[in-house]
Amino acid sequence: MGGDEKITExxxxxxxxxxxxxxxxKRPLAEQQLIFAPGCKIRGAxxxxxxxxxxxxxxxxxxxxxxxLELTVDDTADGAAVRAEVxxxxxxxxxxxxxxxxxxxNMTEDWLIVRAPTDAGLQFTKYETSNxxxxxxxxxxxx
Numbered sequence: 001m002g003g004d005e006k007i008t009e010x011x012x013x014x015x016x017x018x019x020x021x022x023x024x025x026k027r028p029l030a031e032q033q034l035i036f037a038p039g040c041k042i043r044g045a046x047x048x049x050x051x052x053x054x055x056x057x058x059x060x061x062x063x064x065x066x067x068x069l070e071l072t073v074d075d076t077a078d079g080a081a082v083r084a085e086v087x088x089x090x091x092x093x094x095x096x097x098x099x100x101x102x103x104x105x106n107m108t109e110d111w112l113i114v115r116a117p118t119d120a121g122l123q124f125t126k127y128e129t130s131n132x133x134x135x136x137x138x139x140x141x142x143x
Contacts, residue, residue, distance in 0.1 A: 005115075007080040007122065009073050012113060015122040016068065016084075024064035029055055037114065037125040044107075044129025045141065061090035061103075069106070079114035079125060092139060100139040107132050 019035050033051050042049040049057065058064070070085040086109055091102045112126035134140065 006075050007073075007113060007115065009071065011122065012073060012080060012082060013068070013071070015113065016066075018121075020064075020066040023054075023058055024066075026055070026058060034116075034120045035123060036127070037116070037123045040124050040127060042127045042129075044109075045132050058090075060093050062093045063089075063091045065089040076112075079112050082111045082113055084109045084111070100137055102139060103141055104135040104138040105132050105141065106135070 015035075022032050022035065029052055032055060036051050040051075042051070042054050065088070067087040068084055069087055072083045074081045086107050087105075088107060089102060089104045092100075107129050108131040110126065110128045110130055111124055113122050114125050115121075116123045132141065
């Protein structure tokens, strides 16, 4: 159940691994929604996505890889404020012949993570991508 105890870095890393696995496995909407507090949107690169939008975006990807390069956690009154440098790579499920076949990007992500008021574990209440740095030869996430 939810609580006021500090969220540890180990808990956050386990939560992020769970979320990454769910996205890569294209788990059902009902299951993935448990990772997000009600009303939480995914913001970044000039876009605002609901979790359903995020799932639709990932439907066009295969072989997803996320790697946390750096992680900073600050305990706040609102939960754990987390900044992560993330390497993200996906292969496009249906690339055109002329286009790059994969997205490879380093990105800065800022999250606010809280204990869910139910037994769902941890949840994002804020999810923002503040900086996308495409690697040479990468396709673009949003075109």
